[in-house]
Amino acid sequence: GAVVSQHPSWVICKSGTSVKIECRSLDFQATTMFWYRQFPKQSLMLMATSNEGSKATYEQGVEKDKFLINHASLTLSTLTVTSAHPEDSSFYICSPKQGQETQYFGPGTRLLVL
């Protein structure tokens, strides 16, 4: 299967700071990137979808100015949580897809905002 990495795997930050999460597809080119969020004991909820070189499309209720997504290349996408607050503490998972092929999932990044 495809290799997807996320960095960092764990991050703890103070309220008000910004956190950047990187997602890399190591052995294929991701034309589409999905970002999910998972709160404890809940399922994955889609936050936004981005296509390489285009602006991301955000789901209802997800603030685009708070969760900045950059998909500048076919192998790298970043999610920046700006001015993080404790309620942003969650597990963030990226999911790259190449064309109409299988959608793969990163190992996730756990964010804890104090």
Place this chain on the structure above:
Amino acid sequence: KQEVTQIPAALSVPEGENLVLNCSFTDSAIYNLQWFRQDPGKGLTSLLLIQSSQREQTSGRLNASLDKSSGRSTLYIAASQPGDSATYLCAVKSMETSGSRLTFGEGTQLTVNP
């Protein structure tokens, strides 16, 4: 809007038992259905993918069935082992106005006791 429900939410069984996890979805116009495994604090591992034209898929001790018309899928695990303990997620790929997307259920947390 597609909704996915998984029953039961949690299941605890002794080692060696055969068990069935259930998944139901509201919109039968799907592309495929996928079962994932998620270990605590980890990303997703794809177990089985069933295309909308298929009725079942098998991999080792796992068998997944799909009844698209009734909006149901089951994941059958034979001869369960403690290593099978994890959360099992069902996800349906369907077409929405914003494009195709995966909709996840909330998962079944499985514990297999030695």
